[in-house]
Amino acid sequence: MAAANIRAQCSVCNKGNTTYICRGCSKDFCFQHLTEHRQILDRQLDEIVNDHDQFQQTIIEQKQNPHNSSLIQQINEWETNSIEKIQLTAQQCRETVIKLTQKSINDIERKFSELSQKLKGIRQENEFNEIDLNHFQLKLTQITKEFLQPSNISIRQDSQEFIKKISVISSFEQIQTKKHKFQQSAITVAGGNGDGQELNQLHNPCGMFIDNDKSIYIADFGNHRIVKWRLNSNTGQIIAGGNGRGNQNNQLYSPADIIVDKNNNSFIISDYGNKRVIRYFDQNQTNQQILISNIGCWGLTLDKNGFLYVSDYENNEVRRWKQGDKKGELVAGGNGKGNHLNQLDNPTYIFIDDDYSLYISDSSNHRVMKWKKDAKEGIIVAGGNGDGNSLKQLHSPRGVIVDHLGQIYVADSRNHRIMRWCEGDKEGEIVVGGNDEGNQSNQLSCPCGLSFDNEGNLYVADRKNHRIQKYEKILS
Numbered sequence: 335m336a337a338a339n340i341r342a343q344c345s346v347c348n349k350g351n352t353t354y355i356c357r358g359c360s361k362d363f364c365f366q367h368l369t370e371h372r373q374i375l376d377r378q379l380d381e382i383v384n385d386h387d388q389f390q391q392t393i394i395e396q397k398q399n400p401h402n403s404s405l406i407q408q409i410n411e412w413e414t415n416s417i418e419k420i421q422l423t424a425q426q427c428r429e430t431v432i433k434l435t436q437k438s439i440n441d442i443e444r445k446f447s448e449l450s451q452k453l454k455g456i457r458q459e460n461e462f463n464e465i466d467l468n469h470f471q472l473k474l475t476q477i478t479k480e481f482l483q484p485s486n487i488s489i490r491q492d493s494q495e496f497i498k499k500i501s502v503i504s505s506f507e508q509i510q511t512k513k514h515k516f517q518q519s520a521i522t523v524a525g526g527n528g529d530g531q532e533l534n535q536l537h538n539p540c541g542m543f544i545d546n547d548k549s550i551y552i553a554d555f556g557n558h559r560i561v562k563w564r565l566n567s568n569t570g571q572i573i574a575g576g577n578g579r580g581n582q583n584n585q586l587y588s589p590a591d592i593i594v595d596k597n598n599n600s601f602i603i604s605d606y607g608n609k610r611v612i613r614y615f616d617q618n619q620t621n622q623q624i625l626i627s628n629i630g631c632w633g634l635t636l637d638k639n640g641f642l643y644v645s646d647y648e649n650n651e652v653r654r655w656k657q658g659d660k661k662g663e664l665v666a667g668g669n670g671k672g673n674h675l676n677q678l679d680n681p682t683y684i685f686i687d688d689d690y691s692l693y694i695s696d697s698s699n700h701r702v703m704k705w706k707k708d709a710k711e712g713i714i715v716a717g718g719n720g721d722g723n724s725l726k727q728l729h730s731p732r733g734v735i736v737d738h739l740g741q742i743y744v745a746d747s748r749n750h751r752i753m754r755w756c757e758g759d760k761e762g763e764i765v766v767g768g769n770d771e772g773n774q775s776n777q778l779s780c781p782c783g784l785s786f787d788n789e790g791n792l793y794v795a796d797r798k799n800h801r802i803q804k805y806e807k808i809l810s
Contacts, residue, residue: 520803533569541591633683676711716755725761733784
């Protein structure tokens with residue numbers, strides 16, 4: 335904090351003994367007053383720490399009780415005042431209607447009494463004909479209509495707003511919806527050494543999962559294995575399969591997807607060629623559990639409750655499986671192959687958000703569908719305009735993921751690009767790729783799986799280039 339300065343005077347006592355300069359305030363102090371100055375700073379620090387702790391407690395309380403915020407109080411006050419204003423106006427109008435209705439009834443009773451007297455008179459005199467009867471019938475009808483549908487009383491609604499409408503605006507929201515950008519030249523983080531079965535090679539990689547330590551779990555489709563590539567590694571480690579194509583405990587057949595189930599210390603594989611979904615525990619190939627059999631499984635995802643969702647490529651549906659289920663619960667499709675909103679056509683990869691909305695790459699319909707929880711049909715959130723390469727089209731979409739802003743990323747496989755769509759948009763935008771099919775760092779060839787790491791970097795399974803590409807997020 336301080337350095338000795340023999341020649342200067344103390345700024346407090348003005349004595350010229352050995353002094354020390356404070357680098358914070360640039361003043362000189364003798365040893366005694368330096369100690370006092372330090373004590374003052376310590377007290378100020380204690381006050382700041384106390385303010386910090388109080389603010390931290392305020393944040394905790396606000397998170398635990400969000401309805402107690404001042405903004406919520408303003409909304410509640412507006413609601414209360416609006417209701418009181420509505421109730422007061424409604425009561426005043428009711429009282430007015432009652433008064434006017436009573437006056438109208440009195441007037442109708444007078445007319446009805448006059449009609450009754452005339453009817454009584456002609457009956458006593460027995461002097462009436464068709465004209466008289468028609469007249470009395472018309473008069474009675476008029477009085478009845480006037481009573482049931484009074485034309486002299488009505489309700490009018492003013493065109494001006496009686497209650498001022500409120501809404502919530504936020505500059506924070508505008509900042510948050512700013513779309514992420516990525517480097518257009520990718521870094522190869524796995525494979526990239528041609529197609530083959532060596533540990534530094536991949537063969538048509540499909541689905542993948544990125545762990546928090548940035549290890550990449552890859553469904554190495556053409557090599558019938560699952561490989562794990564650690565960060566900055568030049569080779570992968572076989573953690574399942576890799577013993578040729580087959581259906582034995584240590585074999586796989588064209589695995590299409592993999593997810594990690596951290597709650598059960600295991601990973602789950604879509605073993606497409608064997609028509610089964612299997613679980614491996616602790617990377618032990620002999621400890622295999624078959625979860626689902628006889629299913630044209632492709633994409634996998636887990637919701638926040640740990641329930642498993644599987645897309646059935648052949649039956650054109652997605653089912654949710656809870657532990658112990660024999661058949662699973664239908665959550666999307668299941669109405670035959672087709673392009674109606676309640677149908678799918680070769681669904682591949684899937685993603686589920688925290689609201690249990692399911693996003694499905696409906697590959698042969700060249701669209702991405704969103705099925706909300708318990709919905710009977712989906713909505714198109716990307717593509718759906720036939721196969722093509724315009725910004726409003728997709729061609730055989732594969733991987734699909736949704737970021738925390740609700741933006742939808744799609745591996746537009748046959749267009750060799752990754753697209754981003756926001757729900758409700760007429761067209762998407764190219765995020766990476768889209769520079770024709772190729773193997774350069776800014777090109778892709780039939781991209782398949784997609785994933786983000788915990789820093790928001792984008793990973794693409796570049797299937798026909800037999801590599802995993804990492805596109806770094808540009809920090810703004």
